Amino acid sequence: MTPRTARLAVDGGEPVRTRPFPPRRVFGPEERAAVDAFFARTIETGDDFRYGGDEQRAYEAEFARYHGGGHALLVSSGTAALYVALGALEPRRPGEVVVPAVTDAGGVMPVPLLGLVPVVADTAPGSFNVGAPQIERCLSEWTRAIVVAHIGGEPVAMEPVLALARRHGLPVVEDCSQAHGAEYRGRPVGTFGDVAVYSTMTNKHHSTGGQGGVVHTRDPALYERIRRFSDRGKAAGADAVRNVQAALNFNGNDLAAVIGRVQLAKLPGVLAARRDLVTRLRAGLHGLEATGVPRVAADCSPAYWFVRIRLDLARLGVSMTEYLRALRAEGIPCGVWADIPAAEPWYERQVRAAEPGAWPLGAADRPRRPAGRASWPNAEAAAGRHVTLFVHERWTSREIDDACAALTKLERAYLARTASSKGARR
Numbered sequence: 001m002t003p004r005t006a007r008l009a010v011d012g013g014e015p016v017r018t019r020p021f022p023p024r025r026v027f028g029p030e031e032r033a034a035v036d037a038f039f040a041r042t043i044e045t046g047d048d049f050r051y052g053g054d055e056q057r058a059y060e061a062e063f064a065r066y067h068g069g070g071h072a073l074l075v076s077s078g079t080a081a082l083y084v085a086l087g088a089l090e091p092r093r094p095g096e097v098v099v100p101a102v103t104d105a106g107g108v109m110p111v112p113l114l115g116l117v118p119v120v121a122d123t124a125p126g127s128f129n130v131g132a133p134q135i136e137r138c139l140s141e142w143t144r145a146i147v148v149a150h151i152g153g154e155p156v157a158m159e160p161v162l163a164l165a166r167r168h169g170l171p172v173v174e175d176c177s178q179a180h181g182a183e184y185r186g187r188p189v190g191t192f193g194d195v196a197v198y199s200t201m202t203n204k205h206h207s208t209g210g211q212g213g214v215v216h217t218r219d220p221a222l223y224e225r226i227r228r229f230s231d232r233g234k235a236a237g238a239d240a241v242r243n244v245q246a247a248l249n250f251n252g253n254d255l256a257a258v259i260g261r262v263q264l265a266k267l268p269g270v271l272a273a274r275r276d277l278v279t280r281l282r283a284g285l286h287g288l289e290a291t292g293v294p295r296v297a298a299d300c301s302p303a304y305w306f307v308r309i310r311l312d313l314a315r316l317g318v319s320m321t322e323y324l325r326a327l328r329a330e331g332i333p334c335g336v337w338a339d340i341p342a343a344e345p346w347y348e349r350q351v352r353a354a355e356p357g358a359w360p361l362g363a364a365d366r367p368r369r370p371a372g373r374a375s376w377p378n379a380e381a382a383a384g385r386h387v388t389l390f391v392h393e394r395w396t397s398r399e400i401d402d403a404c405a406a407l408t409k410l411e412r413a414y415l416a417r418t419a420s421s422k423g424a425r426r
């Protein structure tokens with residue numbers, strides 16, 4: 001039992017935890033056995049693997065089945081998946097694409113690389129995810145598509161986004177890189193928009209080994225364009241050798257697919273473990289006044305790539321930097337995952353400050369936006385109010401208990417400190 005106001009480790013007290021947290025160990029004997037068997041087959045038959053073979057097609061079929069049908073394509077990364085999905089939508093240039101304020105840089109960079117202008121939608125208040133009203137403020141006659149990202153595995157409220165997109169005749173791209181298998185209204189995310197993209201790099205819920213990505217759509221014509229745009233513009237068809245479009249090569253490969261198939265079979269277990277863990281974490285923090293897991297909408301079942309811990313730092317009387325230092329000193333790995341790509345140097349140099357001539361495509365008459373720093377106050381406020389814990393399947397009751405004990409210890413110590421400094425001022 002944590003004493004009511006134990007001395008914080010950062011101030012020289014006993015840390016809650018001294019043993020390191022367990023590594024996730026994404027890959028195990030199952031992946032090794034599958035890869036060994038695949039190599040054995042390859043060596044035996046002399047049929048050297050490459051891309052688009054039986055294993056890749058099987059992985060893609062299994063991925064599509066998991067998502068209720070449609071067509072999936074394994075590509076080389078999540079960034080490539082978004083590049084390919086947006087490119088295959090063939091947006092008219094010049095044009096703009098609405099992107100979320102909080103996301104990975106790879107969830108925005110494809111937009112300018114395709115010669116389109118990103119327009120940043122703020123998050124919904126209190127959330128890391130965009131909301132429909134924030135997107136609506138970004139729409140203009142130039143808008144060609146809307147990208148939403150289910151950040152941290154928490155589903156975006158898709159219904160109002162889809163209604164808005166329908167009203168304006170705009171395609172919606174769902175970036176599910178952090179949300180494999182998260183559900184909204186009983187269906188996996190990625191099945192609501194026109195096309196969905198996934199990163200399958202090692203730290204995601206399921207991985208294709210190191211790096212990888214998937215594009216998924218229910219639209220067969222769009223799928224053909226996605227294939228073409230990810231494979232040097234090759235015309236569709238079994239014997240097609242003609243390249244009908246200039247495009248890059250983002251192909252996945254059969255070895256990645258072998259790993260991906262084993263990983264995909266593990267995904268339901270990964271999701272169940274993460275959901276259970278967050279339920280217990282939430283219960284363990286119940287009753288705290290300034291620390292807690294934010295409420296999840298009843299129609300959402302998150303995938304929890306990370307879990308946000310909401311803090312009332314004003315009540316606790318500390319800065320985020322101090323808080324993070326103190327929580328880490330208690331032995332709890334934590335951070336703030338709320339990347340805002342539009343606040344990064346590349347965006348400033350290559351998007352906001354770019355002169356028309358600096359643009360690769362559609363340069364001369366690209367849409368002009370007012371210069372100066374755009375603002376995303378909700379995103380900044382949310383980033384300043386949450387620490388993130390990278391929960392994973394290897395966390396046991398011990399890790400949950402220690403995380404809860406440390407968060408409780410910090411709250412009690414800080415509230416006691418603010419109470420005594422208020423008392424002293426009276």
Ligand SMILES: Cc1ncc(COP(=O)(O)O)c(C=O)c1O
Pocket residue numbers: 077078079080103104105106107149175177178198199200201212213
């Ligand atoms: C939301 C989001 N979009 C895109 C990406 C880019 O994926 P990748 O790193 O596989 O290129 C990531 C990676 O973490 C991501 O989290």
